[in-house]
Amino acid sequence: MKKSTILVLLSISLLILSCTNAKTERGIKMYSETWDRIINDANLDLINNTNFTEDITLITSPENIVGIDAFKAYYQNFLTGFSDITFTVVDVFGQGDRIVKHWNFKGTNTGEFFGMPATGKTVDINGVTLVKMKDGKIAEEQDFMDNMVFLQQLGMVSSPENMGIINNLYKAFEIGDMPTVLGGMDAKVVWNEAEGNAYADGNPYIGPDAVLNGVFARIGAEHEYFKLENIQLHEMSNNQMLATLRYDAKLKANGATYNVQAAHLWTLNNGKVIAFQQYVDTKKLNDAINN
Structure with missing residues (x-):
């Protein structure tokens, strides 16, 4: 292979990599800013078809939550159930259309939470979310956190100690x-x-x-x-x-x-x-x- 051809291929590869990295960075910026405003500013209206795909999917058990309306109703429980909320993205990184977010959620359970009466307890919980972007929008999320610790902090289950x-x-x-x-x-x-x-x-x-x-x-x-x-x-x-x-x-x-x-x-x-x-x-x- 000629040296000139190798240089052309290398340039193309670097250009593609640069574009991919730029796309990932834009996705990370958009994702982080959107969730900061949704939770910390209590702006659920940002869960719309501008920021999320119509079939936005939250991977949950036993059944996934699909669609903007269902997704919005799910997170309404957190804004209704907690006051003094602080949501912090501790770290976030990605590759292509995939993003990984390490987050922290603090708040006081002063309202009804998924049908359960307020406990008055304060929570401080860490978690990780796996994210899939599509065409610059949030298309899929899956949260991972220690649910037992979360329920213990809420006072719904007792500490094993x-x-x-x-x-x-x-x-x-x-x-x-x-x-x-x-x-x-x-x-x-x-x-x-x-x-x-x-x-x-x-x-x-x-x-x-x-x-x-x-x-x-x-x-x-x-x-x-x-x-x-x-x-x-x-x-x-x-x-x-x-x-x-x-x-x-x-x-x-x-x-x-x-x-x-x-x-x-x-x-x-x-x-x-x-x-x-x-x-x-x-x-x-x-x-x-x-x-």
Whole structure:
């Protein structure tokens, strides 16, 4: 092959590559600016046939969302469901008509979200979107994110760590390790004893010190022994744990013993107990005290 022919082919290849790169850069710019305005400016009207193909497709399970109207209705849930929204494109790159976007979404769930009532929770979630462009328009998207983390942040499912945290608190209480028990509580924990229980006179106890002095210290001073038995933990939604158990105890004042059913409802946030509600057979407790 002649040298001149090689140079011509090389020039053509470089020209094609340059045009392809320019096309990709235009697609990335258009895509990033469009989604910034849709989410951060709450401008859903930009989901139109100027920026998206008529058959824009969001790849989802069990059924894809197809068409501008359906696509727009889908994202309406995010703008209706969240306030204080910040949508950030962390990184974006592409090749040809394919774009990959790494994004971050922050917001507070203050409105109905896909038919679910507001939780008031704040979310901060990262994800990746695979994008296909066509003739300068957005033609297809597929989102990838940790849905379990998203639901946990919304308070719709609980953190898998909650059971271990509460289990460790009961173990610490069993051996009298009060620093560990109190250390598992938020600084503003709200603690309520069952109505009718003698220790309910201080409800609500706010903060670990109030719980220590108003509940734990009194239990220790007034009982020869106080044991928690048959503890069973039950995971609940909204970062709550339910414990069903029995109290086996003996009072110092009159030597009376009691063995009663009880239940504890724990609420956690970021690995700390923020609320506690006791339920117990207060009649048996009072019968023992007045024996």
